[in-house]
Amino acid sequence: MKNNKTEQLRKCPHCGKTEHQIKAGFNASGTQRYKCKECGKQYTLEPKKHEYSEQTRELALKIYYSGVSARGVARILKMNKSNIANWIKKTKK
Ligand SMILES: [Zn+2]
Incomplete structure (x- = not known):
């Protein structure tokens, strides 16, 4: 079978x-x-989706839109750059 x-x-x-x-x-x-x-x-199989809180995400975007590069944000918040890039991508429309 x-x-x-x-x-x-x-x-x-x-x-x-x-x-x-x-x-x-x-x-x-x-x-x-x-x-x-x-x-x-x-x-x-599934990568962790809620590793960071909503607060952290908002903070990251705030820093990013204040003129810091995604790489800089990643360094400030001590997290993966691709994570930041993902958030930015999702926010942009
Ligand atoms: Zn194997």
């Missing part, structure tokens, strides 16, 4: 295999964790 196609395709970020990806409980923030039986490593 090959009825597995409805299941979401999981891909190991370490070795890129899609076979033998098994559920392995949850991590500390409650995200489903998977284990790759090909290379034996564990990983989570």
Whole structure:
């Protein structure tokens, strides 16, 4: 029987295999964790989405729009630059 196609395709970020990806409980923030039986490593599929509070986000944008570069904001708030860039992208319309 090959009825597995409805299941979401999981891909190991370490070795890129899609076979033998098994559920392995949850991590500390409650995200489903998977284990790759090909290379034996564990990983989570969904990146944390609410790592930073709304307040931090607003602050970051405020600093950015006051003339600081995204890179500068990242340095001030000690966070990932791509995170800041993401917020800016979402705010621009
Ligand atoms: Zn793997």
